[in-house]
Amino acid sequence: MREKIRIASGQGFWGDQLDAPVRQVEGGSIDYLMLDYLAEVTMSIMQKQRARDPRAGYARDFVPLMAQILPQCVERNIRVTANAGGVNVEGCAEAVREVARELGLAGKFRIGIVTGDDILPRIDELLERGVELRNMDTNEPLSTVRDQIQSANAYLGAWPMVEALNQGAQIVITGRATDTGLTLAPMIHEFGWSQTDWNLLAAGTIAGHIIECGAQCSGGNCQYDWRNVPDLAGVGFPIVEASPNGTFVVTKHEGTGGWVNVPSVKEQLLYEMGDPHEYITPDCVADFTTIHLEDAGVNRVRVFGIEGKPATEFLKVSISYTAGYKAVGTLVYSWPDALDKARAADKILRERLERLGLRFDQILTEFVGANATHGPLAGEPSSDLAEVQLRVGVRGQDKKAIERFTKEIAPLILTGPPGVTGFAGGRPKVEEIVAYWPALIPKTEIEPRVEVTEA
Amino acid sequence: MRVQLLKLAHARSGDKGDTANVGLIALKEEYYPLLVREVTSERVKHHFEGICRGRVERFELPNLHALNFLLHESLGGGGTLSLMTDAQGKTFSYALLRMWIDVSETEAGALGIER
Incomplete structure (x- = not known):
């Protein structure tokens, strides 16, 4: 040894x-x-x-x-x-x-x-036998997202x-x-x-x-x-x-x-x-x-x-499943009153989304340079900030609503507060969300296979 | 006197789903008892008001002169569901180091903590 x-x-x-x-x-x-x-x-x-x-x-x-x-x-x-x-x-x-x-x-x-x-091919069989693969965080049974599962691995x-x-x-x-x-x-x-x-x-x-x-x-x-x-x-x-x-x-x-x-x-x-x-x-x-x-x-x-x-007696299982769509749009506002301008733009954007009748599971606005990392802990920033990035994210099940949102960011440049830039990247991308479902499975259900061969 | 944790500790944070963890490590081992006494889960929950919507758990690691905090329901759903810039809670470490605690002049003097 x-x-x-x-x-x-x-x-x-x-x-x-x-x-x-x-x-x-x-x-x-x-x-x-x-x-x-x-x-x-x-x-x-x-x-x-x-x-x-x-x-x-x-x-x-x-x-x-x-x-x-x-x-x-x-x-x-x-x-x-x-x-x-x-x-x-x-x-x-x-x-x-x-x-x-x-x-x-x-x-x-x-x-x-x-x-x-890889237990993806065995999911139905496992669920039928009463192996529920409940979410370790929320305790929901896996059957609630059965049709959305993309992968499942112990x-x-x-x-x-x-x-x-x-x-x-x-x-x-x-x-x-x-x-x-x-x-x-x-x-x-x-x-x-x-x-x-x-x-x-x-x-x-x-x-x-x-x-x-x-x-x-x-x-x-x-x-x-x-x-x-x-x-x-x-x-x-x-x-x-x-x-x-x-x-x-x-x-x-x-x-x-x-x-x-x-x-x-x-x-x-x-x-x-x-x-x-x-x-x-x-x-x-x-x-x-x-x-x-x-x-x-x-x-x-x-x-x-x-x-x-x-x-x-258990192994953790990592399951991924599709969970709707999301998109994040950003614009940059410059001095003076950068934060006030970014806030005004956010208000206008939300009002337009409302008028369009778009519904989302969540809308999140962050002001990068003021509160994106530490939120309210950062306190009220100086009014003299050189610039602030407005960052708005939306998430929901309706892909069309998310797509419409991505088309409402650029118009703010000519129809919103002044001193705005930072749109060179084009419209935000709509992303399908693949979420993570942690679960446990009895070790007796999993049989690892080992194969060693000459290269 | 009031001392900011940034002067007393370093930290690292990460995520498990919608829960952020913050490991708080005393910069000098003599500071550790002060952290245990002052940085309670209640105070941390209060400090993260507006960010942490769930409970805060605290674990002691005297061997590393460190505390580990679990901040539940803090990451906007966590993982790929979160819309936050910091969906993985990577900067929660520094967010905790923003906290101020009260230290008596005598104790500060004994521990060599400068104003």
């Missing part, structure tokens, strides 16, 4: 810095590269892409990235865990095989795929990925797997942790939580002394140095920008935190009140003392 492994985070979300994973591979020694591609509504986008093209439906960025780093990964035995498969894990794996053939690496490594998370944990690694997979591609599992799986595989090593599983899970948002723990979006964070242009993405006893060090490659220190790690620990005593994943329940942090040198934070509890 190795005494230490280095797991690098290369992607905090689909759309993160393209070359970050390359810098992680080329910038120094690593054993594993974890890549998180899936946000909550990503699956529905991928489902739509697959409906148009059966070969699509996964994170396309992953394939050119593999073309770039695969030779080094194979040569240096760097193993990759990525939830890039989206709703077409096989298609993603096939694209990687194609890349391997082009690079002359066919037969030189193994690809593992994890499936079984969050799989680390264990199916561990199985793929145990079978020698160099590249592990999953569909909807937890972000934390991508980091935990290599630790379980290397250190032989068991299914009931709750403290160790919690430690690996928290390591995953710290690095799953990429540079957000290594100086990015860091409030603590933000002016003095060095070289964010060349920010280094985080790396976890894990040990068999569950303690680990958060660090980054030498010579990179940003910083890893106790405050930067604390900030990330609290990101999207609920009840800190119960951070629930498929693999365990981690207790964030047991985490200890210690400065362990320049850009090194040691994390230890973590305790965990047994996993629950």
Whole structure:
């Protein structure tokens, strides 16, 4: 057993810095590269892409990235865990095989795929059997939006990925797997942790939580002394140095920008935190009140003392469903009395929408420069503001009403208060809303499948 | 004297549906008991009047010298349903740091808090 492994985070979300994973591979020694591609509504986008093209439906960025780093990964035995498969894990794996053939690496490594998370084809059967998939926030049964469902995936944990690694997979591609599992799986595989090593599983899970948002723990979006964070242009993405006893060090490659220190790690620990005593994943329940942090040198934070509890009997399910339409229009008003002018324009706009008889579920007006981020907490702004952006959003079920709204913004330029500009982008776009429905499903309903093959 | 939280803490916020979470971290560990005493869920609920329409929950993390707040019904429906610029509550962290608390001169002196 190795005494230490280095797991690098290369992607905090689909759309993160393209070359970050390359810098992680080329910038120094690593054993594993974890890549998180899936946000909550990503699956529905991928489902739509697959409906148009059966070969699509996964994170396309992953394939050119593999073309770039695969030779080094194979040569240096760097193993990759990525939830890039989206709703077409096989298609993603096939694209990687194609890349391997082009690079002359066919037969030189193994690809593992994890499936079984997609329950979209089983929804009716589940509902009929009384698995209600109630919304965790509102407690409504899923049947209320049955016809609007776009995708439905259970969050799989680390264990199916561990199985793929145990079978020698160099590249592990999953569909909807937890972000934390991508980091935990290599630790379980290397250190032989068991299914009931709750403290160790919690430690690996928290390591995953710290690095799953990429540079957000290594100086990015860091409030603590933000002016003095060095070289964010060349920010280094985080790396976890894990040990068999569950303690680990958060660090980054030498010579990179940003910083890893106790405050930067604390900030990330609290990101999207609920009840800190119960951070629930498929693999365990981690207790964030047991985490200890210690400065362990320049850009090194040691994390230890973590305790965990047994996993629950459920998996979280991420369901997406269509929920009407929305559009957002903006205009910019200049000094003097910018805010008063923007307010007057908003009043005129609302009166016109009223006269047109348009009905919306919601209209929201924000004045960017005065109250868009902190609302009433910001107080009454100075009357001397250089400019204010009027930002009006509408949401509703009637697409025609939303479309009509988008045609009422530009006319304000010639028919409203003076000092207005900022309409170069044209009419606002009408967007179909794909909303998120979190639910729970008994673990016994989900059977993850693991398949490892030669590339 | 009155002290703004910006002088005492840093923070990070995020979302889970229509709920925003704000993690409030003492800039120096000596400040933590002051935060526990003064930054109660009631005060935070009052501070976010007009933004937070639901309840406010507070959790203590003495190991990190931090508090975690959950502000329910605060994000205009949350996720893709929200029309807000800050639908993910990313700037709620700084919104909390706008809060002022009362600190006695003696305590401020002992903690090295400057006016």
